[in-house]
Amino acid sequence: MSKTLKINKNPEQGVIDFLSFLLENKKIKGVFSLKKIDKEGSVAYSLITSQKDLEDAVPFYPLMPVNAGKLLSRFTLNGPPADLVAAVVKPCELRGFVELIKREQGSLDNLLIISSTCNGVYPTKLGLDKTVEKNLSKYWTAAKKGEILEEVRPVCKSCEEFVPYNADITVDIVGNNDLDKQCLMCLNSKKAEELSKGMKGDFSDKQIDSKKIDKIREKRGAEKKKLFNEIEKKMNGIEGLIDIFGKCISCHGCSKVCPICYCVLCEFESSDSDYKPSNYEAELKIKPGVRVPQGTLYYHLGRLSHIGISCVACGACDDVCPVDIPVSMIFKKVGESVQKMFDYIPGKNLEEKIPLITFEKEEFSEYED
Amino acid sequence: MSNLKGAIVSAKSGTEKTIIDILRKAMDKGVFDAVMVPMKVPAGDAFAYVLVKDKNLLTDASVLPPTMFVQGAKAVSSITRLGKGKMKIAAVMRPCEARATIEIAKLGQVDLENMIIISIDCPGVLPSSDFLKNPEKKIKQFYEAANKMDDTIMRPVCQICDKSSMISGDIHIGTLGAKKDTFFMISNTKKGEKIAESLGINLKDNLDNWQNKVKTISEEKHKKRKKAHKELKAKIGGINNLVETFSHCINCHNCMRVCPVCICRLCYFDSDKVKHPSDDYLDRAKSKGSIRFLPDTTLFHIGRMMHMSVSCVSCGACEDACSMSIPVAQIFSMISDETQGLFNYVSGRSLEEPIPIVTYKEEELHQVEDENE
Numbered sequence: 001m002s003k004t005l006k007i008n009k010n011p012e013q014g015v016i017d018f019l020s021f022l023l024e025n026k027k028i029k030g031v032f033s034l035k036k037i038d039k040e041g042s043v044a045y046s047l048i049t050s051q052k053d054l055e056d057a058v059p060f061y062p063l064m065p066v067n068a069g070k071l072l073s074r075f076t077l078n079g080p081p082a083d084l085v086a087a088v089v090k091p092c093e094l095r096g097f098v099e100l101i102k103r104e105q106g107s108l109d110n111l112l113i114i115s116s117t118c119n120g121v122y123p124t125k126l127g128l129d130k131t132v133e134k135n136l137s138k139y140w141t142a143a144k145k146g147e148i149l150e151e152v153r154p155v156c157k158s159c160e161e162f163v164p165y166n167a168d169i170t171v172d173i174v175g176n177n178d179l180d181k182q183c184l185m186c187l188n189s190k191k192a193e194e195l196s197k198g199m200k201g202d203f204s205d206k207q208i209d210s211k212k213i214d215k216i217r218e219k220r221g222a223e224k225k226k227l228f229n230e231i232e233k234k235m236n237g238i239e240g241l242i243d244i245f246g247k248c249i250s251c252h253g254c255s256k257v258c259p260i261c262y263c264v265l266c267e268f269e270s271s272d273s274d275y276k277p278s279n280y281e282a283e284l285k286i287k288p289g290v291r292v293p294q295g296t297l298y299y300h301l302g303r304l305s306h307i308g309i310s311c312v313a314c315g316a317c318d319d320v321c322p323v324d325i326p327v328s329m330i331f332k333k334v335g336e337s338v339q340k341m342f343d344y345i346p347g348k349n350l351e352e353k354i355p356l357i358t359f360e361k362e363e364f365s366e367y368e369d
Numbered sequence: 370m371s372n373l374k375g376a377i378v379s380a381k382s383g384t385e386k387t388i389i390d391i392l393r394k395a396m397d398k399g400v401f402d403a404v405m406v407p408m409k410v411p412a413g414d415a416f417a418y419v420l421v422k423d424k425n426l427l428t429d430a431s432v433l434p435p436t437m438f439v440q441g442a443k444a445v446s447s448i449t450r451l452g453k454g455k456m457k458i459a460a461v462m463r464p465c466e467a468r469a470t471i472e473i474a475k476l477g478q479v480d481l482e483n484m485i486i487i488s489i490d491c492p493g494v495l496p497s498s499d500f501l502k503n504p505e506k507k508i509k510q511f512y513e514a515a516n517k518m519d520d521t522i523m524r525p526v527c528q529i530c531d532k533s534s535m536i537s538g539d540i541h542i543g544t545l546g547a548k549k550d551t552f553f554m555i556s557n558t559k560k561g562e563k564i565a566e567s568l569g570i571n572l573k574d575n576l577d578n579w580q581n582k583v584k585t586i587s588e589e590k591h592k593k594r595k596k597a598h599k600e601l602k603a604k605i606g607g608i609n610n611l612v613e614t615f616s617h618c619i620n621c622h623n624c625m626r627v628c629p630v631c632i633c634r635l636c637y638f639d640s641d642k643v644k645h646p647s648d649d650y651l652d653r654a655k656s657k658g659s660i661r662f663l664p665d666t667t668l669f670h671i672g673r674m675m676h677m678s679v680s681c682v683s684c685g686a687c688e689d690a691c692s693m694s695i696p697v698a699q700i701f702s703m704i705s706d707e708t709q710g711l712f713n714y715v716s717g718r719s720l721e722e723p724i725p726i727v728t729y730k731e732e733e734l735h736q737v738e739d740e741n742e
Contacts (some may be wrong), residue, residue, distance in 0.1 A: 006631075030651050037661055042616045045648055050658035065619050071662055074644060081647040128617060128694060239411075247415030247439045247501070251690050253623040265635055275447065277454025280420060284403065286425030292405060293439065293447035298419075320621045322690045323415070323438070324501055 003193055007183040007201040011171050014183020015059045015114060019086055020051050021199050021297025028112060028195075029083035032072065033057045043330045047085075059088040059114070060173065062139050062152070063132055064121045067205050067316045069259040073106035075103050080109035088114045090121070091164035092314040095347020096259030098166055099310040102354050105262050108166070108277035112191060116162035116171035117208065119143035120156025137165045146216040148223055153315035155328045158224035159363050160217050161312075163208075168192040175212045184208075231329045244330070245297050247323045252299070254317035260307040260346075267306075268299045300327075304334050309355055310346040311335030370663030373536070374562060374572035375555040377547070384544060384552050388432050388489075390570065391554075392459065396424045400567050401485060402456040405444060406430040414504045415497075418444040420458070432461050432542075437494045440686045441466030442473055444628035449480040459485040463494070465530070465684040467538040468717025469629035472680050475724050478632050485564060486538025490545050490583075493523030493530065497689045518586075526685040526698045529594035534583040537717050540564065553579045554664030598703040603629070605700060606669075614700070615667045617693040623686035624697045625673055630680040630716070637676075638669045670697075674704050679725050680716045681705035 007014035022028040035046040036056045043061050045068055048054050068089040075081075089097070094115050098104050119142060122132050132139075135151070142149045148157050164170055169192045172184040186208060187193045196203075234240055252269065255261040267273060275294050283290050311330035321327055339345065341364075342355040380387035392404050404519075408419045408429050418433035418441065421427055441462035449459065460470070467488040474481050492515035499522070500507045510522060519526045534545060539561035543553035556562040556572055565572050605614045622639065625631045639642070643665070654660045681701050688698035710716060711734065713727035 030654055032662065035659065038613060038616055040613075040616075044616070045662045046659050047654040047662045048659040049651065049654045053659035056659075066663075075650060077644055077649050078646040085647075086650070108526060124619065125692065125694075131640045221695045239538070242410075243412040246410035246417070247438065249497070249627060249690065251623045251627050253626070253690070253692065254622045256621050256623075256626075257619070264639070264641070269633075269634065276451045277449065280448060281454055281456060283463060284420065284422040288426045289408075289419045289421040292418045292420050292444040320619070320623065322623065322692055323497060350675060 003187045004204050004206045005185045005187060005196050005199065005200075005201045006183070006204065006206070007346075008181055009183055010180055011116065011173055011183040012058060012060050014185070015088060015171060016054060016057055018185070018196070018199060019057070019088075020054055022086060022112075022195060023049075023051050023054065025083065025198070028086050029081060029109075030085045031057065032068070032075070032087035032089075033059045034061045034063070034088070043127060046257065047075075057088075060116060060171070061132075062119070062121045062136075063124060063127045064093070064314065064316065065124050065127070067096055067257065067259040067314050068093035069098075069100060069312075069314075070257070072097045072111070072328060073100040073262065074110075076106040076111070080107045080111070081216045082110070084112055086112040086114060089116055090118050091162055092118075092166050092312045092347075093259070094166060095161065095312040096314060098350055099260055099312065099345040099354070100262055101260060101297065101350060108350070112169070112195065114169040114185075115167035116151075117161070117164070117174040118156075119146070119174050120149060120152035120159065120162075121315075122152055126151070140179060143173055144175070144179040145231065146212070146219070148219060153318065153328070154227055154326070155313045155315040155318070155332055156281060158227045158332070159313065160215070160220050160224065161345070162220070162320050163213060166350060169300050170208070172208045175209075175216055180252060192223045207321065209313065212217060227238055227329060228333050231326065231333055232286070235330065235333075241297055241301075244325060248296050248300070249323055250293055250296055250299065253320040253322070255303055257320045258303075258307065259309045259314060259317040261303065267301070268295065268302060304331065306340045307331075308335040309342065309344065311339075312346050373555050373557060374664065375543070375574050375576040376565065376570045376572050377551050377574045378554045378570065379550065380552050381550050384542075385432050386722060387552070388461075388542060389430055391426050392430075392461070393424045393427055395459065395568055396427075398567065400457070401459045401460045404430075405433060405441075405458055405460040407419050407434040407449065407461070409434075414501060415652050420448065428718065430461075430641065433463075433489055433491070433515070435495050435508050436497050436500045437463065437466070437684065437689070439626065440469060440629040442469030442479070443627075445470050445484060445486075446473060446478045446629075446632075450478050453480040454481040455483075457483050457485065459487055459677060461487045461489070463491045464488045464533055464535050464541075465491070465539070465624045465682045466629070468532070468535065468682045469684060470717070471537045472630055472682065472717035472724075473632055475721060476630075476632055476680075481720070484538065487540045487542065488536060489542040490536050491527075491530075491533040492518065493520045493527030493533070494685070495522060496524050496685075524685040524688065524698070525696065526683050526688065526702050529590060529597045529702065530683060531587045531589070531591040531594050532597060532683075532715075534587065535715075535718065543576075543579040543583070546580075546588065548578075548579035548601055555579070555635055564705050571698065577646055594702075594706075597699070598706065601696075601703055611671075612667050615670055615695060618666045618670070618695060619693060620666060620669070621692065622646055622669070623690040623692065627686045627690040628677065629686065630677045631673065631681065638672060656718060670700075674701065674708075678705040679714065680714065681709075
């Protein structure tokens with residue numbers, strides 16, 4: 001049975017104290033966490049090496065300006081750090097990171113991953129006018145009760161994967177009644193247990209109450225059903241998709257912020273996707289007109305087929321879309337249906353291969369002629 | 370403006386309809402084989418460029434749409450970047466789109482040989498986020514505002530645009546200074562003249578009314594632009610303010626990808642050059658206590674300014690695409706006025722003017738030399 005460390009402070013302060021202890025005792029070289037970066041209270045992921053700067057860290061702030069999985073991939077792309085670095089990330093960010101590692105885009109080596117049960121994040125835009133800052137107490141009250149907040153990202157409201165996989169430490173947040181005064185850290189790995197030796201707090205065998213988690217998951221599931229129904233009605237065949245994606249300006253921001261889309265040069269920006277004048281001429285022989293640049297819907301369908309199997313439904317794509325297309329709900333819906341076919345949960349198990357690169361002699365016989 | 374020739378065209382059925390009729394007639398006569406023109410998408414919540422071969426489809430064209438979802442130069446480039454085709458294509462767009470088209474033709478991204486660029490006096494465009502709040506209502510509002518020459522609901526850079534009637538393409542439609550139920554059709558190139566000729570349009574009318582009105586408006590807007598830039602400079606000038614301004618940037622690089630003159634397939638700032646070993650990042654963090662991760666957010670914007678501000682047309686596409694509401698276009702319009710001013714260059718003004726970055730002069734920019742040397 002793994003151990004649990006209880007610190008008598010709220011989770012955010014408890015984790016900062018713990019990280020400060022690790023830094024002070026030179027057990028880690030740095031911390032990767034959300035941090036306030038200016039007087040205005042803007043929040044961004046930061047790499048922190050001094051205890052003083054750590055005071056401005058806000059490890060569980062309900063915003064995800066960039067998916068941290070993408071950032072940890074960038075951090076470790078050219079090899080892991082020489083010494084241990086602690087990273088505080090959200091469960092879907094960690095899942096995204098694990099999917100990227102499976103694609104050889106990073107490594108968990110020399111990282112101490114701290115995550116928590118997650119009550120969702122607000123759309124990043126709401127961080128601009130201090131809406132998030134003003135709603136923090138409301139957010140934490142809802143987290144304490146395990147309630148779904150109306151204002152968080154739609155994919156968060158309907159997220160059933162709010163308990164992290166592969167974290168060295170899991171902080172008990174959602175549905176934790178003593179949230180104001182208690183930071184309960186489940187030490188899931190030997191590494192975590194070793195590092196926490198000497199830290200002030202109560203060690204016990206107490207675990208996160210799984211019944212409580214199941215109940216919250218049920219609520220989220222009901223919300224998901226509702227949101228899936230809504231989006232399904234809109235998607236409704238090729239015409240529905242054209243209606244949804246018709247306003248796309250082809251900025252491809254959704255792919256740039258996606259933790260799974262890692263290609264340096266996307267297929268849809270490569271010369272493979274360039275149209276020669278003769279291609280346009282050929283199309284115009286059979287159609288009265290073609291949209292230029294071409295391939296607006298094709299891009300999204302292509303991206304769905306490229307990354308749907310690994311989509312962690314973090315919602316970063318929604319946030320970046322300048323024309324408010326509900327990208328993430330479509331990707332969550334289609335992604336989950338593909339994932340179900342392969343009995344695959346993206347980011348759950350590092351050893352489990354991505355279905356796209358595995359071959360089984362007997363599968364999908366239902367699609368055979 | 371000495372090469373300009375014009376005709377006053379009767380437009381009893383309305384400017385837009387008359388333009389479409391002319392386009393249709395030109396297709397009939399084989400003056401051009403296809404038209405690239407904005408059109409409302411099926412859902413009615415956006416306007417997209419469509420390359421039209423069937424002239425009946427032109428009925429749905431919107432020659433002066435309320436928004437600019439994709440910059441026209443990007444659309445033209447997608448058709449002709451790999452060379453000219455067999456079709457002669459007329460592209461109808463706003464002046465800043467026409468200028469960007471000319472600018473990137475100089476960068477080898479557009480083949481103009483079989484293209485005819487037609488521009489129209491521009492009242493500005495609505496910010497797309499604003500438009501999307503209620504497309505139907507906003508379309509109405511846009512045309513009402515355009516008729517009254519009211520630019521207050523347009524993109525911030527449209528409100529300070531002093532080149533909204535600048536002609537850089539082949540043909541321009543001038544609505545300013547025109548008498549009721551008419552507009553000016555103005556040719557800027559031999560190609561444009563020939564087209565007017567073959568359509569039986571006699572380019573012999575006096576353009577004074579249009580030119581005077583354009584002069585008044587551009588001077589007015591120029592003053593407004595200077596004032597706005599001065600105010601902006603006070604707000605964002607200096608490295609601290611600049612870092613603060615870009616602090617919300619999430620590195621999505623949307624601004625770069627929708628920019629008509631950012632033509633690189635793989636941006637330097639997305640390349641392996643900016644991907645460093647983890648310990649390098651840690652060393653940087655150590656020297657300051659902490660660094661933002663990813664670092665170099667402001668560097669990206671400054672780098673982009675260096676790469677393209679001399680070619681920036683102030684269209685505002687970047688600001689529209691920014692999901693974090695950073696006033697990118699306003700900042701770039703200010704910087705580009707200065708960098709282009711240094712070289713007495715106006716992006717896309719003329720195909721013949723070489724881009725300063727590719728020219729070399731022995732005597733220039735003494736003002737940035739070290740006085741002690």
